[in-house]
Amino acid sequence: MPDTFSFGIDPLTCHAWNHDHSQLALSPNNHEVHVYKWSDGKWKLSDVLAEHVQRVTGIDWAPKSNRIVTCGVDRNAYVWTLQPDGKWKPALVILRINRAATCVKWSPLETKFAVGSGARLISVCYFEQENDWWVSKHIKKPIRSTVTCIDWHPNNILLACGSSDFKARVFSAYIKEVDEKPNATSWGSKMPFGNLMAEFSNGSGGWVHGISFSASGEKVAWVGHDSSISVVNAADGSKLTTLKTDSLPFVTLTWIKENNIVVAGYDCSPAVFSYDGENVVLIARLDDSETKQQQGSKFSAMKHFRSLDNRATVESNDTTLETVHQNTVTQVTIYAGTKANCTKCSTSGIDGQLVIWDLRSLENSGSNSA
Amino acid sequence: MAKNTGSSAFRRVDVDQFSEEKYEEEAVAEDEANGPNETDIQRILNEGRNFDALLHALNTAPLSTKNQLVKERVVQTVLKVLLTFKSNEIDVAVKSLDQPQLDLLMKYIYRGFEYPSDGSSAQLLTWHEKVFSVGGLGCIIRVLTDRKRV
Numbered sequence: 001m002p003d004t005f006s007f008g009i010d011p012l013t014c015h016a017w018n019h020d021h022s023q024l025a026l027s028p029n030n031h032e033v034h035v036y037k038w039s040d041g042k043w044k045l046s047d048v049l050a051e052h053v054q055r056v057t058g059i060d061w062a063p064k065s066n067r068i069v070t071c072g073v074d075r076n077a078y079v080w081t082l083q084p085d086g087k088w089k090p091a092l093v094i095l096r097i098n099r100a101a102t103c104v105k106w107s108p109l110e111t112k113f114a115v116g117s118g119a120r121l122i123s124v125c126y127f128e129q130e131n132d133w134w135v136s137k138h139i140k141k142p143i144r145s146t147v148t149c150i151d152w153h154p155n156n157i158l159l160a161c162g163s164s165d166f167k168a169r170v171f172s173a174y175i176k177e178v179d180e181k182p183n184a185t186s187w188g189s190k191m192p193f194g195n196l197m198a199e200f201s202n203g204s205g206g207w208v209h210g211i212s213f214s215a216s217g218e219k220v221a222w223v224g225h226d227s228s229i230s231v232v233n234a235a236d237g238s239k240l241t242t243l244k245t246d247s248l249p250f251v252t253l254t255w256i257k258e259n260n261i262v263v264a265g266y267d268c269s270p271a272v273f274s275y276d277g278e279n280v281v282l283i284a285r286l287d288d289s290e291t292k293q294q295q296g297s298k299f300s301a302m303k304h305f306r307s308l309d310n311r312a313t314v315e316s317n318d319t320t321l322e323t324v325h326q327n328t329v330t331q332v333t334i335y336a337g338t339k340a341n342c343t344k345c346s347t348s349g350i351d352g353q354l355v356i357w358d359l360r361s362l363e364n365s366g367s368n369s370a
Numbered sequence: 371m372a373k374n375t376g377s378s379a380f381r382r383v384d385v386d387q388f389s390e391e392k393y394e395e396e397a398v399a400e401d402e403a404n405g406p407n408e409t410d411i412q413r414i415l416n417e418g419r420n421f422d423a424l425l426h427a428l429n430t431a432p433l434s435t436k437n438q439l440v441k442e443r444v445v446q447t448v449l450k451v452l453l454t455f456k457s458n459e460i461d462v463a464v465k466s467l468d469q470p471q472l473d474l475l476m477k478y479i480y481r482g483f484e485y486p487s488d489g490s491s492a493q494l495l496t497w498h499e500k501v502f503s504v505g506g507l508g509c510i511i512r513v514l515t516d517r518k519r520v
Contacts, residue, residue, distance in 0.1 A: 204515065
């Protein structure tokens, strides 16, 4: 059974976990970031980070250095560090963008972070010790529209980005001040900063809503507004495989095993797909088993009296969805485990809920094809 | 005053054309394809092979061409094919199509709604229902998002 937590009626735009998921940072569709601590079986609000002046669009929590980075529509990003007195202190990062920031991610070694923006560029930021501030470098060409999503390769150098110009790209974000010279990967050997390593389009239109490198970095998968899931395997000559699904578009995804991805979006229900080198296939819907089993005929009597109680109506014209989430899922993140082996993942939605899904039950029900 | 301030022609300049951030559609290699030959389609329909006519039309659809006239003409041809089907034949036909063909068919169904004639909407709605039951919501979404218009 998935664990559901409700954080009110406002949509949850984004969320991030600390290293042991004892703390949660999320944004209720406004300029604030709320930090919750788990205590006594409940999430207790421990801090409100209110430095942004417009809506927060991305949050990422670095597990080892325990820093939070946030970005917002106000064209700014802040790096928050925990002070000894328990308060979070913000440090402004000058991104030098003239449009909203859309997404932010710490690099695997947490020495830099990348911010996508509507200014059609990615700001890669690193900390300069001499001046005690964060410096940003831009990746511009050949991005032609808003950068909607980004994800780092495990080697801390390569960056995948999806954009509303219908393309998914892999760039090098090598910064000589903080990075060692990288070894060659399946994506290429020359990686100067801003170099376009690969560019993909799945042939039909649709903004790229979410993108993710697999645990090894050999594969990159993205989801588009044409209800498709695409996977590129760099180890196999950059072969592109696309699955056009029959659901509403997905907006977020993450790898949970070397060959499995979990996706979620406008159909309000996460699903697990598997890539075997040739095809992308659906292997499980995380929402299916539990809720359907409870739909017995006795349920309708209870529903009838409940709607009578709540709304003084005898109509069984319920607008409740059968899925756990009652509205679009905005983000799916790994809760426990890694991209190589994720045991639990969490989803936040426009319905104000945060749900934690147990992926181990997938293996038990025999749908494990990793 | 040296400047002519009487003319308000400047108000009709489309400033977005000059914006350096304007998104330029990728130049796709234009296809010379003109779509299915109408006489061929008519001949196949006369032989009563409705499904073959549909397949031929779908396989020769002019997706890459920028010529609007060609596209309009082909829409009329496909519409004619769709309306020739009897209601009970539609189900079988839809089940024999593969995914790209299904998406393409859904595009033509929506285009067909733009040219209503006697009883055409009802027939198209039947087509829509059958294609939707196989293609699902994703099929409809792709009609909206695919850059290759029909």
